[in-house]
Amino acid sequence: MDDEKLIKEFIRTERDEDGVEITVCEIEWPTPSEPVSRWTVVSQLPLDASEAQIDTAVRSVLVDSRFFGVCATCHERNPNGWMHDTGDPANAAAL
Ligand SMILES: [Zn+2]
Numbered sequence: 001m002d003d004e005k006l007i008k009e010f011i012r013t014e015r016d017e018d019g020v021e022i023t024v025c026e027i028e029w030p031t032p033s034e035p036v037s038r039w040t041v042v043s044q045l046p047l048d049a050s051e052a053q054i055d056t057a058v059r060s061v062l063v064d065s066r067f068f069g070v071c072a073t074c075h076e077r078n079p080n081g082w083m084h085d086t087g088d089p090a091n092a093a094a095l
Pocket of ligand 1: 075
């Protein structure tokens with residue numbers, strides 16, 4: 001999955017009266033057939049943060065190994081829960 005698509009699908013920027021929150025979708029597999037996604041706040045920026053600052057914060061989430069990694073099989077970056085090489089049969093369905 002290319003980075004722009006990952007950002008669009010798995011990273012959100014939410015602006016409210018307190019500031020700008022960067023949230024990331026974490027995928028977990030409590031059962032092998034059903035993924036559960038959870039939005040976690042990863043960073044908070046001041047309300048007056050510039051688009052460039054927000055972009056930098058979003059891209060730093062993308063390279064954070066807690067959330068994304070490069071797949072050993074296809075060499076694409078994917079959310080951690082979607083790796084091909086985990087041996088989890090659910091991965092095939094997710095991709
Ligand atoms: Zn892969």
